[in-house]
Amino acid sequence: MSVGERLDDEDTVVMSLKLYNTLKKKREEFVPLEEGKVGIYVCGITAYDVCHIGHARSAVVFDVIYRYLKYKGYDVTYIKNFTDVDDKIIGKAIAEGTDIATISERYIKEHNEDMDRLGVARPTVTPRATENIKGMIRLIDTLMERGLAYVVNGDVYYSVEKFAGYGKLSGRGLDDMMAGARIDIDEKKKNPYDFVLWKASKEGEPWWSSPWGNGRPGWHIECSVMSQRFLGDTFDIHGGGEDLIFPHHENEIAQSEGATGKPFANYWMHNGFIKIDSEKMSKSLGNTLTIKQTLVAYHPEVVRFFILQRHYKSYIDFSDAAMAEARMGMERVYAALKGIKDARGEEADLSDLSEKDLDKEDEIVFEKVRTLPDRFTEAMDDDFNTPMALGYIFDIVRVINSYLPAKESPFTRGMLFTLSEARERIREAGKVLGLFLEDPDDYFAKDQEREVRKAGLDEEEIERLITERRQARDAKDWGRADEIRDLLVGKGIILKDTPTATTWKIG
RNA sequence: GGCGGCAUAGCCAAGUGGCUAAGGCAGCGGUCUGCAAAACCGUUAUUCACCGGUUCGAGUCCGGUUGCCGCCUCCA
Secondary structure (H helix, E strand, O other): OOOOOOOOOOOOOOOOOEEEEOOOOEEEEOOOOOOOEEEEEEOOOEOOOOOEHHHHHHHHHHHHHHHHHHHOOOEEEEEEOEEOOOHHHHHHHHHHOOOHHHHHHHHHHHHHHHHHHOOOOOOOEOOEHHHHHHHHHHHHHHHHHOOOEEEEOOEEEEOHHHOOOOOOOOOOOHHHHHHOOOOOOOOOOOOOOOEEEEEEOOOOOOOEOOOOOOEEEOOOHHHHHHHHHHHOOOEEEEEEEHHHHHHHHHHHHHHHHHHHOOOOEEEEEEEOOEEEOOEEOOOOOOOOOEHHHHHHHOOHHHHHHHHHOOOOOOOEEEOHHHHHHHHHHHHHHHHHHHHHHHHHOOOOOOOOOOHHHOOHHHHHHHHHHHOHHHHHHHHHHEOOOHHHHHHHHHHHHHHHHHHOOOOOOOOOHHHHHHHHHHHHHHHHHHHHHOOOOOOHHHHHHHHHHHHHHHHOOOHHHHHHHHHHHHHHHHOOOHHHHHHHHHHHHHOOEEEEEOOOOEEEEEO
């Protein structure tokens, strides 16, 4: 069996990965350049500010793509850059009276913290623009030699009219764009859409020496250089937010293909945006939400779940209500995982369980559970359909929930084996999605702690009241017990009475 | 003005020509309970914005209408 294929039990079924290629505007079968290997480049952040949930979406989406490609058995090289020289970084450095390295270092560190908390795996390499200036100068030089770039007063511009394929990614021709141009006419440029490759430095700005004088790179050249450096002239997948399609990715193609004469990336993938309360998130609207703010209010897996419940290409609408729903959904899965955990008990050694332990009823459940990996793969092979993959996980959750409470402790070996299988299969899919990876008790403990903090409640006071209610109930003093219950409900606390204890949660 | 996307139950959301239109949330019914709640189970779209067309067959393809949205400027 070769990589990228799975063989079914009976007949040979080639399950190939299909993905939507922005370049072709259609879904295509994914065929890597080199069998068994994938090179993927995703545009990273400009390190001038803390990351917002839009960054989180892009990071989580491509994290899942990266993990899934590895799950399929590919040897994946995943490159995500940091832009650490740029107008905004320079502006901030000047404002703070420091240098750009201090600024970019600070926000790269913040970014990495955010990613770690979101459970986003580190890419294979995270190159920085300033480490690749020489490569940029070489690439610009090649573009000059090929007649695709020109110099004006120490600035170097790319001449878009000289590149025949300009507009092929964004699907717009230069003529179309000129018709409704909303851009400023810059006298220095031959065409308004020409973009800067190298900028002559102004007083007080960082600079590197170049054949065109002291300056710094333009906004687009770094990605052409870093992708080529780590993945070669042509590579498999290039990703980023949909806003980058034009001009950034269009310009990358012009730079790279203009210089090498070879195709740049074979597949282009773009994630959709996050809106907040149905509005576009932007600094001008003042409705940006940072990852750190989001994680104060929600468990990182709830954030991931929220993102993965929608297909990566469509926009998603962030709101407290939507996040509350995501939290409820996560709770459902974790509740099932807790049921499995509790059934198994802490101590028991279950390593010698096998299919031989299954009775007829166990077998029916076991067979359903065992279909999860194939169904998960089917969904993910279909342009990374994470909503469908999650739907399949919920199907298994329902199967287990129906099976579990019907049983009385002690559990038979066959039941324990079936439950173990369910847990493992959910965990296997969860590892790709970055979900359901916590111990259920830890998950609920953290969730409760977070909710208590958000509601500004006093946990000890709640516990004291619950104990008092417990005592009242034991004494069959229903009046007092209900009085306390009403008090707690008034604070948003939901009591969970079981025969042996009362626990609680915030609803 | 140019380019592109989307419209599926109360809400969110899969579905890209053919079994009974996934799944989640909310709602309703049931189990449980001192009564509740929580949890679990069951249930909730003869129908996919509207009109026409292609086809043996369309939510899925084509044309039109309406309504939202994105990009064209740094932006994930």
